[in-house]
Amino acid sequence: MSSFFSRLKKGLARSREGLAQLMPGRNVEALSDADWMDIEDGLIMADCGGELTASLIKSVRKRRGASVEALKSSMLEMLPVAGAMNEPKSGPFVLLVVGVNGTGKTTTIGKLATMFRQQGKTVLVGAGDTFRAAAVEQLAVWVKRAGADMVRQHEGADPAAVAFDTVQRGMARNYDVVIVDTAGRVQTDRGLMDELAKVRRVIAKACPDAPHEVWQVVDGGTGQNAVVQVEKFRAVAGTSGLIVTKLDGSGKGGIVLQLSRKFGLPIRYVGVGETLEDLMPFDAEAFVTGLLPTPGERAD
Secondary structure, three states, rough: HHHHHHHEEEHHHHHHHHHHOOHHHHHHHOHHHHHHHHHHHHHHHOOOHHHHHHHHHHHHOOOOOOHHHHHHHHHHHHOOOOOOOOOOOOEEEEEEEOOOOOOOOHHHHHHHHHHHOOOOOOEEEEEOOOOHHHHHHHHHHHHHOOOOEEEOOOOOOOOHHHHHHHHHHHOOHHHHHEEEEOOOOOOOOHHHHHHHHHHHHHHHHHOOOOOEEEEEEEEEEHOOHHHHHHHHHHOOOOOOEEEEEEEHOOOOOOOHHHHHHHOOOOOOEEEOOOOOOEEOOOOOHHHHHHHOOOOOOOOO
C-alpha cells in the first residue's frame, strides 16, 4: 500500500502543488473567509468545477471544526464506492473499452491484459482499431508481453466484425476475459459514434448479456472536455466505469471528483505514468490524500 500511495502521490504532484500555492502554512483549524476563498479558487483551478466546488465548500463550512481535514472527508463522501465488476456466472467476462483519440487507450488495454494475466486468467484481445495499423501493432506488442492472445483482421476491416469474431472465439475457446478495443473517436463525429453503437450491438449478438462492462478511458488533462466526452459516450456505448489517465501530466486532478459527482460512475483505474505499475485500481482515500496538500506543505 505504501508503494501504491507513493506512486499516486507523486503522480498527483502538479495538482497538489497548485493547491499548496494557495494553502501554505495554514492552521487547519483556523481558516478565515479569505483562506476558504483561496481554497475554492485552488479547487476550481484543479478542475473540480465551479458548481461542485461551491457546493463542497458550503457543505464543509457548515460543519463544526471546518478544516482541510473536513474538506477531505466531504470529498470522500462524494466518490462512489466501486462495486464488484459485472462478471458473468459462466463464460468469458467481456469488456468493451472506448474513448477519444489520444487518451492512452491502447496502452491501457495492454496494461489491463497484463493485470488479468497476472491473476492467472486467460485473456483474448480484439484489435478493433482497424483504421490505424500502428495502433494494432502497438497493441500486439502489449498483448504478446502480457502472454495474452489477439484477434486481428486486415487494415480497414469492419470493427464490428472484429468484435463479433473476438467474442465468439472467446466463448468457443473458454477464455476467462475478452477485451474489445475500439478506435479512438471524437464524440462529435456522428458516423463514428454510430459505428460504436453497432459494435456494442454486435457484441450482444455474439453473447446476449455482453458486454458485461464498458470502460471509458479519459485523459485527466483535458479538463471540462472530459465531462462532455463521458456524457456522449455513455449515451451511445453505455459506459459503466471510467479509467482516468495522464493525471501526472497536468494539475487537473480534480476532474476525477467532478466526473464522479456528475455521472455516479465508478472510477475503476487511474493512470499516473507510463509503466504498468502506474495504472492502479482507484482508491478514493489514497486519491484524496494525494490530491490535498498536508498542513504546512509548500509548492516547490
